[in-house]
Amino acid sequence: MAHLPEPVQNLITALERLPGIGPKSASRLAFYLLSAQDDLCTQLANSLISIKSATGLCKICYNITLSDRETCEICSIPERNTGSICVVEEPLDVLAIERTGGFSGRYHVLHGVLSPIEGIGPDDINIRPLIQRVMNENIREVIIATNPSMEGDATALYIKQQLGPNIRITRLARGLPVGGDLEYADQNTLLRALAGRQEID
Amino acid sequence: MAHLPEPVQNLITALERLPGIGPKSASRLAFYLLSAQDDLCTQLANSLISIKSATGLCKICYNITLSDRETCEICSIPERNTGSICVVEEPLDVLAIERTGGFSGRYHVLHGVLSPIEGIGPDDINIRPLIQRVMNENIREVIIATNPSMEGDATALYIKQQLGPNIRITRLARGLPVGGDLEYADQNTLLRALAGRQEID
Numbered sequence: 001m002a003h004l005p006e007p008v009q010n011l012i013t014a015l016e017r018l019p020g021i022g023p024k025s026a027s028r029l030a031f032y033l034l035s036a037q038d039d040l041c042t043q044l045a046n047s048l049i050s051i052k053s054a055t056g057l058c059k060i061c062y063n064i065t066l067s068d069r070e071t072c073e074i075c076s077i078p079e080r081n082t083g084s085i086c087v088v089e090e091p092l093d094v095l096a097i098e099r100t101g102g103f104s105g106r107y108h109v110l111h112g113v114l115s116p117i118e119g120i121g122p123d124d125i126n127i128r129p130l131i132q133r134v135m136n137e138n139i140r141e142v143i144i145a146t147n148p149s150m151e152g153d154a155t156a157l158y159i160k161q162q163l164g165p166n167i168r169i170t171r172l173a174r175g176l177p178v179g180g181d182l183e184y185a186d187q188n189t190l191l192r193a194l195a196g197r198q199e200i201d
Numbered sequence: 202m203a204h205l206p207e208p209v210q211n212l213i214t215a216l217e218r219l220p221g222i223g224p225k226s227a228s229r230l231a232f233y234l235l236s237a238q239d240d241l242c243t244q245l246a247n248s249l250i251s252i253k254s255a256t257g258l259c260k261i262c263y264n265i266t267l268s269d270r271e272t273c274e275i276c277s278i279p280e281r282n283t284g285s286i287c288v289v290e291e292p293l294d295v296l297a298i299e300r301t302g303g304f305s306g307r308y309h310v311l312h313g314v315l316s317p318i319e320g321i322g323p324d325d326i327n328i329r330p331l332i333q334r335v336m337n338e339n340i341r342e343v344i345i346a347t348n349p350s351m352e353g354d355a356t357a358l359y360i361k362q363q364l365g366p367n368i369r370i371t372r373l374a375r376g377l378p379v380g381g382d383l384e385y386a387d388q389n390t391l392l393r394a395l396a397g398r399q400e401i402d
Contacts, residue, residue, distance in 0.1 A: 003274060004296070005267045007255040011248035017241055019233050025221065031293050032220050034252060034265065035312070040218055041249045047212035048246040051235060054208040064235065066206045073204060092232050095205070111236070 008034065060133070062109040062126050064091045074098070074107060081105040083140040087130060087159065089113055089147060097145060105143075108133065113151040114158055122158065131162050141168040148174055209235065261334070263310040263327050265292045275299070275308060282306040284341040288331060288360065290314055290348060298346065306344075309334065314352040315359055323359065332363050342369040349375055 004012070008030055015026035033041055058065045058072035065072035074080060074094070084105035088094055094107050112125040122128070134142065144159055146152035160169050174192035176185055185193070205213070209231055216227035234242055259266045259273035266273035275281060275295070285306030289295055295308050313326040323329070335343065345360055347353035361370050375393035377386055386394070 005256050005265055005274075007248065007251050007267070008265060011245075011252050014241070014245040014248045017237075017244075018230055020226065020229075027293060027296075028221075029219055030252070031291065033249065034256065034292075036218075038253060040215070041253055043218075044212075044215040045246040045249040047208065047215045048234065048242045048249070050208050051212050051231070052239060052242055055206055055235065064206055064209060064232075066208070073206075090232065091235075092228060095228075 057109075061107045062111060062129070063094055063107055083138060084143065085130070085133065085139055085141075086143045086145050088145045089152065089155075093145065103143070105141075110146070110155070113146055113149075114155045115151045122162075125155075127155075127159060127162065130159065134163055134167060139167065141170065144169065144171050148172070258310075262308045263312060263330070264295055264308060284339060285344065286331070286334065286340055286342075287344045287346050289346050290353065290356075294346065304344070306342075311347070311356070314347055314350075315356045316352045326356075328356075328360060328363065331360065335364055335368060340368065342371065345370065345372050349373070 003009070004027075011030045011033065012023070012026045015021055015029050016023060021029070033044075054067055055064055056067040056069075057063070058075055059070050060075040061072060063072040063074065069076075081104045084103075085108050086097060086103055086105060087108045087110060088097065089110055089112065091109055094109065097103050097107075108126070108130050110125045110127065110130075112120055114120060114122065114125070130142075133139070142159070142163060144156040146155045156171055163169060173196055174189065175196055176182060176189065176193050182190070204210070205228075212231045212234065213224070213227045216222055216230050217224060222230070234245075255268055256265055257268040257270075258264070259276055260271050261276040262273060264273040264275065270277075282305045285304075286309050287298060287304055287306060288309045288311060289298065290311055290313065292310055295310060298304050298308075309327070309331045311326045311328065311331075313321055315321060315323065315326070331343075334340065343360070343364060345357040347356045357372050364370060374397055375390065376397055377383060377390065377394050383391070
């Protein structure tokens with residue numbers, strides 16, 4: 001069987017390491033890049049090279065920020081409510097919550113969740129800096145917005161235990177997604193929606 | 202609303218230019234690359250930079266080859282049957298046919314198909330070099346393996362007209378895909394399968 005030229009094979013191998021990209025997609029992308037305009041390869045390569053060196057983590061919330069800044073865009077806004085912290089797993093979750101416009105406090109990015117199976121313990125994610133923040137700053141509420149998964153729940157529970165009873169700790173509501181169909185909701189979601197039912201006002 | 206740091210946004214913009222990658226996948230990939238091992242970004246960037254400079258087209262069949270070689274791997278094998286040419290649209294199609302092990306001749310890569318809608322005429326793809334090859338070499342058969350689409354068919358017909366009646370010109374068979382289900386076959390495929398029915402031997 002014929003083999004691909006080495007540079008093409010190398011690109012396919014590198015692309016296959018990305019999540020959600022299998023051997024077929026990788027070779028499609030590689031051949032697309034081969035015949036694409038010259039600037040696409042250059043633009044991608046340059047962005048890839050600069051991404052690690054030009055970005056860093058916010059000293060306050062561990063969100064992604066420019067490497068020459070101490071704090072991220074959100075922590076730099078003095079108008080934001082500093083009394084409430086929303087704890088999320090990943091920087092993308094910050095964007096998702098910001099898009100809703102429903103939260104005016106600051107964030108704390110854990111960069112992961114507790115997962116005994118994968119060997120991720122409390123010291124592998126940013127839980128200790130969160131506890132420090134809550135002790136040092138005047139925090140009234142911690143909203144735990146980890147994913148509604150087993151690991152997300154375990155992480156929320158662990159954080160609650162660590163923070164103690166003197167602070168309001170909440171978790172995002174579970175229930176039917178807006179625009180969804182009751183018929184297609186899974187059993188657990190429906191159970192949580194029932195348990196969390198609210199008065200019509 | 203908060204914005205992403207510029208280097209991250211640049212990477213997302215570059216990734217969005219790839220086929221099949223929308224804004225959501227692009228930001229997922231970008232954040233994956235941000236937190237991935239350092240060598241992944243470097244490996245990808247290096248492969249991207251070298252792919253254009255290190256590869257070129259085979260002087261005989263226009264398949265992808267190393268830039269310091271005249272001919273591709275397949276054209277360099279003296280044992281290959283030089284009397285038959287398989288015409289394909291893209292370099293990936295060469296690999297697909299090679300994988301079957303059912304063809305021992307050489308290829309000719311058109312790098313596209315005729316498409317009046319997109320303004321692609323006979324001079325925009327490698328049809329003229331194919332006709333030259335057929336005139337100069339001792340070719341007995343041309344197998345046209347363009348895609349079974351309207352453009353692929355039009356290209357096949359055009360090539361047949363250009364090559365004239367003195368040479369055997371064939372097209373890949375249409376019919377039911379192996380392992381497929383007659384019930385789910387579309388009308389056109391079934392019609393072609395009926396028209397192309399063969400004696401059981």
